[in-house]
Amino acid sequence: MLGRNKSSSTSGSGQVDTLIGPQVSIRGDVTFSGGLYVEGRIHGAVCAEDGAKAVLTLSDHGFIEGEVRVPVVIVNGQLTGDLYASDRIELGAHARVQGNIHYRMVEMAAGAMVTGRLIHDEMPPKQLSGPTAEPADEA
Template sequence: MLKKKPATYREGQAIDTLIGPQVVLQGDLMFSGGLYVEGRIRGRVVAEPGQPAVLTLAEQGCIEGEVEAPVVIINGQLRGDVHAAERVELAAQARVVGNIHYRVVEMSAGAVLTGRLVHADAQPAAVAETGPAAEPAVAEPVAMVANA
């Protein structure tokens, strides 16, 4: 039997699962390999722990929920926090409302982030005193737009 070669959408990254533009998925989704989303997902999208995984959100795609994957590429709309163990790419049409936890981030001109960028190695601010005068340092949310 002939084996069909997986479709590729980027240098060496295969699409194992495609959520088409007419699909609305409600509920949590666990995946491994390459997941390409052109439709809408309402729920958590989580990569299988210990497995290589790339989530790509297409320009017309939308995710409403938390995302956890080693590599996350966003060119659509995402409402929720992103946890990327390796890399996050915000393409030109990316619209993110939520915090992005990353190790490496790439942001193209035109991408919009309303939330916080949190580096994976960042340590939370330690409170020196525990009395009533001591207040923990809190980072303010930012709205970012990458311009050319």
């Protein structure tokens, strides 16, 4: 059973590799890969490892204060800070976001609240910062 789960992708599978329970409060930055489920509190940045297929789920009672940079983010709780999702963001009915949301694809349920701007990014940030395909002519 463990061997089968190891080969499956965490993106979209709902797999939870790390749980931050309701009695846990973290002060500092969190870097992860796989699935991270937050029922507690994080005061610091939450980032996925470079190139990782990562999913962050913030439960109804979860709270994050800090910048979030994760490919897939599912928010049902409270987030204060800018949010960057290179793949998609799901805002549940109990989501409360104070900050700008940079997204490629967004799903927002009735009742979700955003105090900030929704900024559509056509491509993930890594692709935007790459070299251009056409060389520049110098005169």
